[in-house]
């Protein structure tokens with residue numbers, strides 16, 4: 001990698017530690033893989049998730065209380081955005097606004113292109129690392145009135161520290177804003193969650209950041225496992241690898257994929273602990289997915 005966004009030393013330090021955060025899957029050459037995946041496997045996105053999200057928003061807020069401004073964190077290649085904006089545009093007679101936020105400039109450009117047809121919604125796009133200490137780009141974009149902040153697609157399950165991300169979103173929002181959070185529920189007994197990540201195209205996306213960092217593909221053995229709380233991808237080196245600043249021995253393991261699963265009650269606690277007030281409707285997992293709504297409370301200094 002070492003693509004300017006992520007210096008070699010940072011990546012190497014992660015590799016030595018045996019963890020590479022999932023966000024690296026979406027940067028550098030990973031962005032192109034995600035854009036290509038959307039073109040080739042568009043059916044993967046017709047999974048009913050968006051209908052679930054809009055149903056919860058309709059039941060929880062209704063048209064009257066649905067904010068006219070939506071900030072979509074992790075907008076990715078824009079395929080899901082396109083589905084969501086098709087619904088969102090229909091809910092508003094007056095002006096509606098959208099801010100797509102992502103780590104990756106390339107993915108934002110793809111999302112912008114894909115969503116040009118939604119001319120009824122004023123669209124903006126901004127880069128932000130929600131796991132960093134940088135301020136969220138919401139404040140400089142918003143106009144008077146509440147904002148609906150969306151974090152869909154179990155993106156919270158991919159980050160290293162979900163509480164930190166929810167606090168960062170809290171800081172970027174204002175009292176009265178609504179958070180819509182789409183999460184995957186706990187692994188189901190009759191369901192091998194890890195199998196969904198086993199195709200060659202997905203395995204290539206998972207190992208992409210490692211090969212981009214200089215690890216030879218033939219030295220990587222990827223194992224995907226479903227644990228009680230997550231789907232975890234771990235690479236084991238089948239041969240020693242020398243990189244600038246690190247020599248990794250054969251047998252060294254790097255956790256390079258993580259998709260946490262959430263029990264609704266654990267997600268409620270996480271929201272409560274990070275300043276968000278859970279709002280109805282209650283979470284009802286459907287096909288392993290659920291959506292929560294929460295209101296941004298004032299902090300003690302507000």
Ligand SMILES: C[S@@+](CC[C@H](N)C(=O)[O-])C[C@H]1O[C@@H](n2cnc3c(N)ncnc32)[C@H](O)[C@@H]1O
Pocket residue numbers: 022023026073074075076077080101102103104107128129130131132151152153154155158159
């Ligand atoms: C699982 S995809 C979700 C895409 C879409 N929201 C959906 O529901 O289908 C996660 C997206 O979040 C972005 N992302 C991951 N980590 C991030 C971070 N730390 N800060 C900002 N964006 C991040 C990725 O680039 C990717 O586009």
